[in-house]
Amino acid sequence: MYHIALFGAGRIGQVHAINIAAHKETQLYSIIDPYDDGAQKLATQYGAKVQTTEEALADPMVAGVLIASATDTHAELIEMAARAGKAIFCEKPVHLDLDRVQECLKVVEKSQVPLFVAFNRRYDPQFLTLRNQVQSGAIGKPESLIITSRDPSPPPAQYIKVSGGMFRDMTIHDFDMARYIMGEEPVSIYAQGSNLIDPEIGEEGDIDTAFVVMKFASGAMATISNSRRSGYGYDQRIELHGEKGLLKANNINENTVEQWSDFGCVSAKPEHFFLQRYEQAYRAEWQHFTDILAQRSKPECTGFDGEQALRIADKALESLITGKEIQM
Amino acid sequence: MYHIALFGAGRIGQVHAINIAAHKETQLYSIIDPYDDGAQKLATQYGAKVQTTEEALADPMVAGVLIASATDTHAELIEMAARAGKAIFCEKPVHLDLDRVQECLKVVEKSQVPLFVAFNRRYDPQFLTLRNQVQSGAIGKPESLIITSRDPSPPPAQYIKVSGGMFRDMTIHDFDMARYIMGEEPVSIYAQGSNLIDPEIGEEGDIDTAFVVMKFASGAMATISNSRRSGYGYDQRIELHGEKGLLKANNINENTVEQWSDFGCVSAKPEHFFLQRYEQAYRAEWQHFTDILAQRSKPECTGFDGEQALRIADKALESLITGKEIQM
Amino acid sequence: MYHIALFGAGRIGQVHAINIAAHKETQLYSIIDPYDDGAQKLATQYGAKVQTTEEALADPMVAGVLIASATDTHAELIEMAARAGKAIFCEKPVHLDLDRVQECLKVVEKSQVPLFVAFNRRYDPQFLTLRNQVQSGAIGKPESLIITSRDPSPPPAQYIKVSGGMFRDMTIHDFDMARYIMGEEPVSIYAQGSNLIDPEIGEEGDIDTAFVVMKFASGAMATISNSRRSGYGYDQRIELHGEKGLLKANNINENTVEQWSDFGCVSAKPEHFFLQRYEQAYRAEWQHFTDILAQRSKPECTGFDGEQALRIADKALESLITGKEIQM
Amino acid sequence: MYHIALFGAGRIGQVHAINIAAHKETQLYSIIDPYDDGAQKLATQYGAKVQTTEEALADPMVAGVLIASATDTHAELIEMAARAGKAIFCEKPVHLDLDRVQECLKVVEKSQVPLFVAFNRRYDPQFLTLRNQVQSGAIGKPESLIITSRDPSPPPAQYIKVSGGMFRDMTIHDFDMARYIMGEEPVSIYAQGSNLIDPEIGEEGDIDTAFVVMKFASGAMATISNSRRSGYGYDQRIELHGEKGLLKANNINENTVEQWSDFGCVSAKPEHFFLQRYEQAYRAEWQHFTDILAQRSKPECTGFDGEQALRIADKALESLITGKEIQM
Incomplete structure (x- = not known):
């Protein structure tokens, strides 16, 4: 059972929460969101903890992170998670600035953690x-x-x-x-x-x-x-x-x-x-990330694809x- | 060019008139209808004559008849046309009474004229x-x-x-x-x-x-x-x-x-x-009857089918x- | 959380197991099946117990039963569950013999437990x-x-x-x-x-x-x-x-x-x-049964409908x- | 009955021939085509004459021309027909050179004959x-x-x-x-x-x-x-x-x-x-040109549209x- 820290308790985070919780190989372990009420509510619903970014990334229980936070936080969270050795599932885009994306991908490459950029379609x-x-x-x-x-x-x-x-x-x-x-x-x-x-x-x-x-x-x-x-x-x-x-x-x-x-x-x-339209796609991309966690697959959609x-x-x-x- | 006598100047007669007139091997030669105004109007439109039943069936110019008159006249017209040696295209039904149909078909058989019962579909x-x-x-x-x-x-x-x-x-x-x-x-x-x-x-x-x-x-x-x-x-x-x-x-x-x-x-x-729906079917069944007139085909849909x-x-x-x- | 005893670990029982387990108000509590291997396998998959019919019906933890066993066991199981005061979800049919169905429904009526006959469509x-x-x-x-x-x-x-x-x-x-x-x-x-x-x-x-x-x-x-x-x-x-x-x-x-x-x-x-076709229907009928358990609804499809x-x-x-x- | 001179006996000319001949207000009067066999064959089929360009445009019987000849002849034929006072139906394009189109349209304007540029769709x-x-x-x-x-x-x-x-x-x-x-x-x-x-x-x-x-x-x-x-x-x-x-x-x-x-x-x-696809469109555009001939309508698609x-x-x-x- 892979424990997942979910960054972002908003609309898209909630979609992913359903699939993380429903998958028999993964567990929604913690929620991280600056808006505390949202984090608490989602955590309660799935029996998960509320953590800070630092706690989550330092927590040895966390096998992977799902980044569904505000767009401008993606690159930094990816870098932090990479350095912490966590497998990364990130909502598109990595960043809106191409140079920043390239910088971030270098950090990921160095750390050798798998990064899946989630183009759901x-x-x-x-x-x-x-x-x-x-x-x-x-x-x-x-x-x-x-x-x-x-x-x-x-x-x-x-x-x-x-x-x-x-x-x-x-x-x-x-x-x-x-x-x-x-x-x-x-x-x-x-x-x-x-x-x-x-x-x-x-x-x-x-x-x-x-x-x-x-x-x-x-x-x-x-x-x-x-x-x-x-x-x-x-x-x-x-x-x-x-x-x-x-x-x-x-x-x-x-x-x-x-x-x-x-x-x-x-x-x-x-x-x-x-x-509604991509309900099955969200489920399938989570299956793919589970395969990555279990080392049955490499990311099919990478940082390079995002770039x-x-x-x-x-x-x-x-x-x-x-x-x-x-x-x- | 086969000259055709059309019995019945009503709605379905008018549909057939278009196709008889448009076909390069047939000509709408005459119209027969007890309602004289309808007959005259249709005749004028296509440069055809108005005839009585007797005139049409006695007219050596007439190669075939198309019976699109009131249902209760079909059987008698078929018999008269058969005896006159005309090829017959008859709208369904031959008659509403099965015995009368069988009687009529015997006359047709004896006369050896082709009878096409027009199940348009x-x-x-x-x-x-x-x-x-x-x-x-x-x-x-x-x-x-x-x-x-x-x-x-x-x-x-x-x-x-x-x-x-x-x-x-x-x-x-x-x-x-x-x-x-x-x-x-x-x-x-x-x-x-x-x-x-x-x-x-x-x-x-x-x-x-x-x-x-x-x-x-x-x-x-x-x-x-x-x-x-x-x-x-x-x-x-x-x-x-x-x-x-x-x-x-x-x-x-x-x-x-x-x-x-x-x-x-x-x-x-x-x-x-x-x-509207069967416009093409009406054209195609007229093509078939033309093939019958030209002895390129036998009736595909016969008196027996009607019976x-x-x-x-x-x-x-x-x-x-x-x-x-x-x-x- | 309503605990459910599932009778029948076959193809249709497995479909229901998914929905019982996935629903936030219900828990797949136990499996009853004469074929012990099937029961064990399904129980393990969902962290449920294996019980005998008698154990399940005597177990005060069990709020409702889902009968997805062989057709010829339905009527008897319904009667036993009714007498044990359990809410009943039964796959169609109640029985193949109409007299037996009527007899069974009388027992249900007397016991006043809700019976939902699952016409999935x-x-x-x-x-x-x-x-x-x-x-x-x-x-x-x-x-x-x-x-x-x-x-x-x-x-x-x-x-x-x-x-x-x-x-x-x-x-x-x-x-x-x-x-x-x-x-x-x-x-x-x-x-x-x-x-x-x-x-x-x-x-x-x-x-x-x-x-x-x-x-x-x-x-x-x-x-x-x-x-x-x-x-x-x-x-x-x-x-x-x-x-x-x-x-x-x-x-x-x-x-x-x-x-x-x-x-x-x-x-x-x-x-x-x-x-495949009725995947959503199976989920929705389980939602309905949950509403029955929670007394938010009465069975929309009853023993009378089955009869x-x-x-x-x-x-x-x-x-x-x-x-x-x-x-x- | 408007008599029509058809320029061009090729594939598209044959399509128009059907509609000219079938329309009750128009008659296919003559065919003009440098390829004499094609002209003769089409003329025979519809009981029309074969004419030269000069004969057709000088013939007072000709009310309108349909230009379906080779593209590079369109502009000149339009000008000649305009000067001869004939109503003009021209297949697209007027000419492949924009200057030549403009020159041609000036001639048409001066002559005040109606010009319909046939964008069939x-x-x-x-x-x-x-x-x-x-x-x-x-x-x-x-x-x-x-x-x-x-x-x-x-x-x-x-x-x-x-x-x-x-x-x-x-x-x-x-x-x-x-x-x-x-x-x-x-x-x-x-x-x-x-x-x-x-x-x-x-x-x-x-x-x-x-x-x-x-x-x-x-x-x-x-x-x-x-x-x-x-x-x-x-x-x-x-x-x-x-x-x-x-x-x-x-x-x-x-x-x-x-x-x-x-x-x-x-x-x-x-x-x-x-x-096949535009069979009805060809019939409908001919109806429109007949309306132009009968002065019931002005060209809906003009030389300017072609330009x-x-x-x-x-x-x-x-x-x-x-x-x-x-x-x-």
Whole structure:
């Protein structure tokens, strides 16, 4: 039984708490959160302790840490945990600044602890099925990738301020997905964006609607379509065109019931947001981290993957600002 | 160029007129209808003559007749046309009385003219595709057939009175389809029905909602689900389960546009009624009749098929009245 | 925390074990199974005890029992548990003999313990959504119900022997569903069946393919289409036609990925069998039983429901044997 | 009855011939084609004459011309027909050179004859339904448009040579569609492309796979995904995201039959190519031209529309070559 210290008792921390507690090889051992009430509440619910960062990292019972705290604390916590010899599961991103990411990854490398950067969508059974099919040659060589990724509704402008901007906060998942599906690195990128949904987002200097085009070394291309608001739930789809046809991963809908009437045929909307859509992905990524703890596996998604996705996000922003295609 | 005399200038006659006129091997030569205004109007539209029954059948220019007149005139017109040596295309049914049908078919047989009984659904590309797939062995031996056939809204009680009742008027198409798909004859039948939609239909002694179960010699079974009202257009679906899986022919919808919003995902309804849904079938059955005229083909759907469908309808009614399964 | 004694460590017992253990208000306290190895293994996995029937029922720690043992033990275990004052969750059926069921329910009534008969499909989110929509008037008055229920592949003939026959074993779920959706009792029933799949099933005197038609007091009707083998997974669909249109609950498929190629557009099959398809239903029915234990709810599905479903199954069999519609 | 002179007896000319001949207000009067055998054959089929360009334009019987000849003859034929006072239906494009287009349109303007530039997709019932729904406010203000347009298989390199390149030949339809759906002009464009399918296309200096991003004055954006080869038929889809949700126009498939088996659920491919997919569109655009002839309507799609689509294509090519976003 591996004892886990969970950093962050917020929304995403709570998702992970369920899976840590439910897994027969792991136990939710302690919660660390500057907001003490949140930490206490979550700890009580799962029979875990509340610890400080220092206590947790010094505690020999702790085999691994799950970092689900505020974004700006990730890099430092990773470094501290690495030095303390703990296996690390970190929510994306490592940091919003690329130099800081590289610095942090050096510390991890030196310490030789495993670091898993949790791009949850890689563990979604739909996208995994699609990727397995590509890799088995179902459609031959990939040529055109189309990623649709739209949130149900925009976050508060308050959040935008600390988010690093749309590309580093939201599109970063799609950049990782593009690399994951295509199995190669982009060589150029172009991004276009608008502030169409919430003027307050524009006032923070950010966009809320974007299109990105990437070209890969093989000549294959990818486009990403993003919006902070769909109007119909969480829209998470992938289309991959190859030599012999198309693979499509569609949304998961809330249910399978249809109503046919004089007004048309109505079926259910996509699952509302990431907590619902990626419920299975969160469970599967925890299984993977358990395999890492048990030394049955190495991290499939590494610090380097986190770094690359951020690098692409930075270049996308540069393209948006300059109106030019940027070479990677 | 084969000259065609069209009996009946009503709704279904007008559908056939389009196809007769559009086909490069046939010409709409004359219209026969007791309602003179209707005949004149249709004749003018297509540059055809108005004739009496006697004139048309005596006219050596007339190669074939299309009988789309009132149901109770079919048998007599078939006999007259047969005696006049004209090739015959007749809308279902030959007659509502089985004895009269048999009498009529004897006249046809003696005259040796081709008689095509127009069960239009056999020419629907969806059902044809399904049948071709069964026959090519796609699902192995057929085991369970489920036919869904629902009209958008009930006809006036006035029509019910002369219709022969739901089984002889509406379900007859499904009885024919069951024989056509299964490739064998039913050995028993059970029917259950209700008057749920329009009380006036009940007052005419008829039902408007029905379920039928048939068993075939091979042990395979079929069920038919009928209603005089769907609330969402014309519902025409077939499911056929066999040894190796399922074949389904779905509805054709009015368009392919979807709207996704907070209220769900809305797509278009099925095509409204038979004129829309079976537009291609009407064209294809006319092509078949042209092949008969040109002696490139024999009637694929014969007087015997018309007789069998009516026989099954009669047994269904007997089952409904007696509450018993009827042996064929 | 309610302590639960689980009778039966087989396939379905294991499903329930997961949910009992995962629920924060219940604990898997003990396992009772004549096959000691199975009991020990399951007990070890969940940190539970192995008990005898007598020990469990005499144990004051046990608040409720879950009966997932062999069918022919259900009635006796229910009676013993009732006399011991334990809340009872029982897998369907109570017993295969209607008189025995009635006898058993009298004992339950006298003891005043809650008895929940677990028709799992009532807790499937798809069917629940459909039912909620009917009850909210979405399609007006229900008129025609079409239940499709097909297993992926037939059970061994060995199982058929003790199953009570297709209607009491398999269709019983659909009889319950029909009552549940329609909200009224059938007044007549007709059943037709064949042995098409496995000759050994026929040698046991059973069928493997069936159609059933029921009529309700309101004139509404239902049909059930059953097969012991689909060839494509577990087929669990409902269509309900009403005054204003149709509600359809479709299958849940294994994933949402499509492949489009020269051979057509391929999407995933339905979930393989009940363990996958009804995973959420099993969790939800356990939540309901927890509510019963905590006296927040009364059993929504009672001994009477179990009795009625069996009564309908008996009448279906009578119809199959006699070839007659049977009045209830 | 308007008499029509048809320039071009090739594949697309034959499509138009069917509709001209079938329409009750128009007659296929003459065929003009330098390839005499083709002209004769088509003329014979429809009882039309064969004429020279000069004869047709001097013939007072000719009310309108349909120009479906080789691309490089369009501009000159338009000018000649305009001077001869004939109403003009011209297949896209007017010319591959923008200056020549502008020159030609001046001649048309002076002559005051109606010129209809036939962007057939505007008349597709799917796209028309989508546009009507946007304009009725179904999804509020348009924000992101995603056009998928893929041919089943690439044309011969021979054709590529005279095509004007992918953007002027193929994407031009999508540029027009973007303007048509969005109801505004793009202000910037970016294009990326690759030669992935047929090396001979690359040898002609062209691409066969492309992504385009356009931004409009309102801040709304559009992306176009093109390929000369799909592997599964003609892929013609539109997604339009707006304030209140999404409108999607899906492909029309070859039929509605599904096969469910152990290998998954297979449904039919999209219609093979434009002749099938846009059959209704060709009929509808001819209806529109008949309305123009009868002065019931002005051209909905004008020379200016043809010019604008070409201008966007030119800018896309400039972007592809320079690797920069181009301002319009």
